[in-house]
Amino acid sequence: MYKKFFFILFAVLFSVVLNAQKLTVVVNYVTNDGAANKNDIYYLPGQLLSWDDFKGKPVAGSDAAALTNAGFGVKLAFRRVENTSQLVIGVHCSFSRKDSWVKPGNKTSYILNHEQKHFDIASIHTFLFMENLRKAHFTNSNYAAVIEKIYNETAGAMTKTQNQYDAETSHSRIPEKQAEWDAKISRQMELATKNLGSE
Numbered sequence: 381m382y383k384k385f386f387f388i389l390f391a392v393l394f395s396v397v398l399n400a401q402k403l404t405v406v407v408n409y410v411t412n413d414g415a416a417n418k419n420d421i422y423y424l425p426g427q428l429l430s431w432d433d434f435k436g437k438p439v440a441g442s443d444a445a446a447l448t449n450a451g452f453g454v455k456l457a458f459r460r461v462e463n464t465s466q467l468v469i470g471v472h473c474s475f476s477r478k479d480s481w482v483k484p485g486n487k488t489s490y491i492l493n494h495e496q497k498h499f500d501i502a503s504i505h506t507f508l509f510m511e512n513l514r515k516a517h518f519t520n521s522n523y524a525a526v527i528e529k530i531y532n533e534t535a536g537a538m539t540k541t542q543n544q545y546d547a548e549t550s551h552s553r554i555p556e557k558q559a560e561w562d563a564k565i566s567r568q569m570e571l572a573t574k575n576l577g578s579e
Contacts, residue, residue: 402464403520407513409506410455410472423450423473423503425573429496436481444551445486448498449479451535452506454527467523469513473506475499493562494552498542500565505538507572 411422421433434446452473459466482491512530549557 403467403518403523404461404464405467405469405513405518407469407471407510409510410470419477421475421477423475423499423506425503425569429475429492429499431482431487431492433475433477434480434482435477436479438481438483445491446482446495447480448495449476450474450499450502452502452509454531456527465520467518469527471506471510471513473503491552494549494558497545497561497565500569501541501545502538504565504568504572505534505541508537509534
């Protein structure tokens with residue numbers, strides 16, 4: 381099961397004059413920003429969750445065996461580069477240990493795989509968010525609105541995919557559908573990470 385977990389954090393450092401002649405934009409994927417606490421796991425391709433990462437208290441009334449709380453966020457910083465303003469957009473995807481849980485008797489590798497795929501779906505949309513940011517046209521006056529629009533669109537698409545994944549697999553209870561989604565997510569991950577490091 382997936383819980384909606386989005387946040388957008390603007391840490392804007394106004395170290396430049398915003399009416400500079402030109403604005404350049406750099407979009408980076410952040411795997412550790414130094415401020416991350418021990419609660420959050422930043423997504424790294426190939427790094428898998430374990431049941432030890434699920435520290436939250438299970439919701440007794442939920443029919444889910446486990447819940448993954450994952451999403452993406454962004455931090456902004458400005459700096460001066462010669463006669464231009466440079467907007468640095470740091471994007472990350474994270475899993476919350478304290479808000480993710482598993483019920484006793486459900487710590488199987490099969491259910492863990494289902495939960496891992498929720499984290500993978502969050503990361504795929506994180507990388508799509510970055511791709512859309514890199515394609516966007518930014519100015520000194522519109523950057524906040526553009527980022528917010530792309531963020532909301534991507535977050536909405538992610539929620540739709542997460543809900544579809546749970547609905548079609550019946551929260552992993554249909555093995556054939558789970559296998560189909562495993563393959564689908566693997567293909568999407570390969571495409572999404574292909575240009576991760578390119579600007």
